[in-house]
Amino acid sequence: MAQDSITDWVAQAKQRSEAEKYTAGNRSPRVIRNPKAPSTGEKIMEIAEKLRPWLAQMFEGVRDDNGMLVQPARVRGIALNVAQRIVQDSQKEAAHG
Secondary structure (H helix, E strand, C coil): CHHHHHHHHHHHHHHHHHHHHHHHHHCCCCCCCCCCCCCHHHHHHHHHHHHHHHHHHHCCCCECCCCCECCHHHHHHHHHHHHHHHHHHHHHHHHHC
């Protein structure tokens, strides 16, 4: 009688372990990605956003040739142009070593 209960217990344990193997194999894998290096455009935008407040303060109250105050869109354009030049120059320096 004790032998039957042990045999049943072993059989149930084997079934459980097989079921666990099956379900463990079907779990969705965890994907670990390395952080990608920012693209050139992302670098330009990051630098431009850091330059823009400084440029906005610099151009505050400044008027253009027509007597109009310098618009925020113009300041943003200047920041983008400067950032683009910074990134291009740094890439040239890195290429030439």
